Amino acid sequence: MTSQKRRVLFHRSWTKYNGGTSGGQLKVRDAYEHLLSSENYAPALYYGEETVWFDNPGNFWLRYRNEGLADWEIDEKDILFFAGKDWKVLDEKTAKNPPVPIVNIAQPRHTRPEDPRYDYLQYPAIRIAKSSVGKQILEDFGVNGPVFLIPDAIDFKLLPDPNPQPEYDLLIVGLKNAPLAEQLYKRLQNRNRWRRNKWKIKVQLPPKLPTRQDFLKLVNSAKAVVFLPLDAERGAEGFYLPALEAMVMEKLVVCPYAVGNIDFCLPNKTCLQPAYEPDALFQAALTALKLNEGARQGFIQAGKEISKRHDLPQEREAILGLLDRVDEIWADDTLFSSKKQ
Known part of the structure; x- marks a missing residue:
């Protein structure tokens, strides 16, 4: 010094x-x-x-x-x-x-x-x-x-380039609410089989991946991502970086209101924002899976634009x-x- x-x-x-x-x-x-x-x-x-x-x-x-x-x-x-x-x-x-x-x-x-x-x-x-x-x-x-x-x-230099050919149609990030994540995953998979859809869906449950780069790579492997942050009953989020990082990586984001995400998770603009309860999340996930490319790009471009405020x-x-x-x-x-x- x-x-x-x-x-x-x-x-x-x-x-x-x-x-x-x-x-x-x-x-x-x-x-x-x-x-x-x-x-x-x-x-x-x-x-x-x-x-x-x-x-x-x-x-x-x-x-x-x-x-x-x-x-x-x-x-x-x-x-x-x-x-x-x-x-x-x-x-x-x-x-x-x-x-x-x-x-x-x-x-x-x-x-x-x-x-x-x-x-x-x-x-x-x-x-x-x-x-x-x-x-x-x-x-x-x-x-x-x-x-x-x-x-x-966020450090934009650390984020992987958006994946042009994602492996999964939908990823559920459930580290902070594993029971609901697992419930949502099973319900979507049942819908998948019942309707003979061919959606590829993945859920992330605890424990954490070894590094944050591993997590970002996982997010980048999906076309759309459902995030389950801390809800109000457990004190909510101070900010919630993962949803913003997903926007930079050109993902269609589904994320309920969690206090800290209010300034960048804008309902029906930068993300789909269902109520934080099982039925609403299920319907929002289905919307994300079915959304036409034009509407999806609208969300993605708005998300990328708002992320510029967080360099x-x-x-x-x-x-x-x-x-x-x-x-x-x-x-x-x-x-x-x-x-x-």
Whole structure:
């Protein structure tokens, strides 16, 4: 780190084999890499003592395994960049009265009392929301500190080129709702046999594939994709990258409303958006299978167009811009319900 650069301290940890492979880990890793290439900031990593490094190629932090700090020590000029359960690295006294600014990615589901991150919302922080509705939910809840909207972005260079000859007519992505995914798959296959259709249908059930590239390759193998994100009863999504990635890969997307996808999953424009219940999903899947090419292309082109708003350089610019204002924002006590310095 050079003296000209300000340190931004990250805290990460996991204890599960696939703990480093989630979308949340991906986006914090992206934020870390945005700062790595910046002129004004020097990101630094601390891995919690409970962290276990499994032989898992899907862990987004694997390349930075040897770059973790030996100790967690906050310098007076630091900025802390938190997401998820990163707050646990602070004792309660420090969390209530942070000695330095904290930037915190927060999700709408954190406002549910049963969520393990619920209590963190009382602590002062400059928060990042990923969707317009997510921002509103956090503000209406009354998080301690201002909320800024920075939508997730994708690295277009990592996406495979759209497959001109997909193997499957329909893929059901069911990692987050396996029982419903399996039910939908069986129902569509029964319809397939009963009507003597020749649709090729595939369902993805747990466990996760080894890497995100494996997942993207699977999505690219289908003509249309039904996504089953977290529903409202389980806290919904903060953003939901897979549906947007599928749009870039020119898939016809079927995706119910999941809060975080509101700004790019536009019903009957960029996707089919049935109610999140079995009959509606079944009918939407049938519509996707039967849709004529002209209508399908309409959805695909609208999806590709909206995806242009989510390019990685735009995300980088927004995060760096927020960090440039951190001291100004942190000093304005009117933006926080409680904060002592």
